[in-house]
Amino acid sequence: AKHLKLILGDQLNAQHTWFRVVDDDVVFVIAELHQEANYTKHHIQKITAFFSAMHEFAKTLELQGHRVCYLTLDDTQAFEDLTALIVGLVKKYDSESFSYQRPDEYRLREQLKNITSHINIPVYEADTDHFLLPFDELPNHFTKATHVRMENFYRSMRKRFNILMEGDKPTGGAWNFDSNNRQSFNKSDIKVIPKPLVFNNDASEYLARIKQHGIKTMGKESTEVAYPINKEQSLTLLRYFCQHQLPNFGNFQDAMTMASPYAWSLYHSRLSFAINCKILNPQEVIQTALLAYEESEGKITLPQIEGFIRQILGWREYVRGMYWINMPEYADQNFLSAQRDLPDFFWHGKSNMQCLNSAITQSLDHAYAHHIQRLMITGNFALLAGISPKQVDEWYLGIYIDAIEWVELPNTRSMALFADGGWIATKPYAASGNYVNKMSDYCKGCKYKVKEKIGENACPLNSLYWNFIGENYDKLSSNHRMSFPVGNWRKMAEAQKIEITEHANYLLNNLDTL
Numbered sequence: 001a002k003h004l005k006l007i008l009g010d011q012l013n014a015q016h017t018w019f020r021v022v023d024d025d026v027v028f029v030i031a032e033l034h035q036e037a038n039y040t041k042h043h044i045q046k047i048t049a050f051f052s053a054m055h056e057f058a059k060t061l062e063l064q065g066h067r068v069c070y071l072t073l074d075d076t077q078a079f080e081d082l083t084a085l086i087v088g089l090v091k092k093y094d095s096e097s098f099s100y101q102r103p104d105e106y107r108l109r110e111q112l113k114n115i116t117s118h119i120n121i122p123v124y125e126a127d128t129d130h131f132l133l134p135f136d137e138l139p140n141h142f143t144k145a146t147h148v149r150m151e152n153f154y155r156s157m158r159k160r161f162n163i164l165m166e167g168d169k170p171t172g173g174a175w176n177f178d179s180n181n182r183q184s185f186n187k188s189d190i191k192v193i194p195k196p197l198v199f200n201n202d203a204s205e206y207l208a209r210i211k212q213h214g215i216k217t218m219g220k221e222s223t224e225v226a227y228p229i230n231k232e233q234s235l236t237l238l239r240y241f242c243q244h245q246l247p248n249f250g251n252f253q254d255a256m257t258m259a260s261p262y263a264w265s266l267y268h269s270r271l272s273f274a275i276n277c278k279i280l281n282p283q284e285v286i287q288t289a290l291l292a293y294e295e296s297e298g299k300i301t302l303p304q305i306e307g308f309i310r311q312i313l314g315w316r317e318y319v320r321g322m323y324w325i326n327m328p329e330y331a332d333q334n335f336l337s338a339q340r341d342l343p344d345f346f347w348h349g350k351s352n353m354q355c356l357n358s359a360i361t362q363s364l365d366h367a368y369a370h371h372i373q374r375l376m377i378t379g380n381f382a383l384l385a386g387i388s389p390k391q392v393d394e395w396y397l398g399i400y401i402d403a404i405e406w407v408e409l410p411n412t413r414s415m416a417l418f419a420d421g422g423w424i425a426t427k428p429y430a431a432s433g434n435y436v437n438k439m440s441d442y443c444k445g446c447k448y449k450v451k452e453k454i455g456e457n458a459c460p461l462n463s464l465y466w467n468f469i470g471e472n473y474d475k476l477s478s479n480h481r482m483s484f485p486v487g488n489w490r491k492m493a494e495a496q497k498i499e500i501t502e503h504a505n506y507l508l509n510n511l512d513t514l
């Protein structure tokens, strides 16, 4: 074949210009890579999902008449890494050119940019035809090491793509309905939480291969892939979401509960895997949801659809811009100088803190947690306990079905850990047990008492919270959005401060036992 074209595991976009015409001079390579299975310790369900989706994509291309070279872990094991594999394939096919789509991840992009020093044929980098905002325009919206307001970016995207707009005004007269979107569940709400749509894709072939090659993984093994692995399933999940979850998406976006068998999914779409590996295009997700809103005869209200569109058109595109403008320095940020080790229970879920136990166990079982669990349960704990951002990043990058560095890293470093000192969030999302108690039912029946600050049975989040404010006093006292807790800490009686700090330090020295 004259032309070799590489498709990475998160580039399963059938609408890409590459596939418009069938050309026998082109071979598309899709490969299960040891390098990608091993760059971090992934959840086992994440690897089976990626391999299944890649294989499905290869089969679809073949059916359309394209020449495809699908390589399994067996086929690629002889090659040291992706670079070596490409060198080998160029030789095998005697190729005249090599093309790839721009990787979303810095690490892979550097590796592929460097391929020209290994092969002597023309190399082309194509766009992925995926994001709404063109890559070259990122510098117009984002500035290195500088706070960029998501809200401003989001509004510019609404205008530019004419989404939920009436002329130059936002539909309904407001850009933001977040104040409606902060509800927690009461008993009757919990009874009607919809059942999540899960698939039963056979994963045994991939599972066997992953084991045979000794790939180190975490999480609960499953012989099935519950996430959509092809276009048809992804569209089915999207339509299911629009019908069953979108009508309450905004209302319960921040809510958490343990009292439902569907507590792990609630009103969230679980579309992140299909979108991140590009089976679904974000524009098509937005248009489908908008149509559902228009045809719903009021069943889906404006705050619900706006809340959903904000996530995809706003947050998702914003986070990608922040990633690219700030890499590679982003991965070294540690504004609060957090150094402690991640407690062991992050890897097995067995903590006496019911909130952590629940969110982590669910993540190990399903390779999924929704945003507020990631941000305000595991993330908040890691922030208050001063866990090293590198270790926290590694955990998030491995455990979630949708975890790819470009979207994982800004969310973890900036949103959860405030390790950038304010590029994204203007203050740390730090919270004591009170917040968890307000937004969830985790505290009921927990060994620890949410109303107590000190003592064996006090909720650890309480003393850790105040200790966090005290420990980072110098860095936080100049932040006017933190003036309330910082002021409260300043005014606190010296004896109480000592008591809290001592208790917190005891906990920090015994994190594994919490």
Ligand code: FAD
Pocket: 267, 268, 269, 270, 271, 272, 273, 275, 276, 311, 312, 315, 316, 317, 319, 369, 370, 371, 372, 374, 375, 379, 396, 397, 400, 402, 403, 404, 407, 408, 409, 411, 412, 415, 416
């Ligand atoms: P829904 O709640 O149904 O939201 C719809 C869609 O909006 C998502 O599918 C996603 O595409 C987009 N979205 C929502 N919030 C964000 C956000 N903050 N950033 C980017 N896109 C967003 N998301 C990932 O895709 N991969 C990650 O590795 C990842 N790591 C995270 C780590 C931390 C510490 C935090 C706080 C958040 C992280 N997120 C990540 C963002 C968010 O939590 C997930 O996108 C979301 O939970 C995916 O589930 P869902 O599809 O059911 O989302």
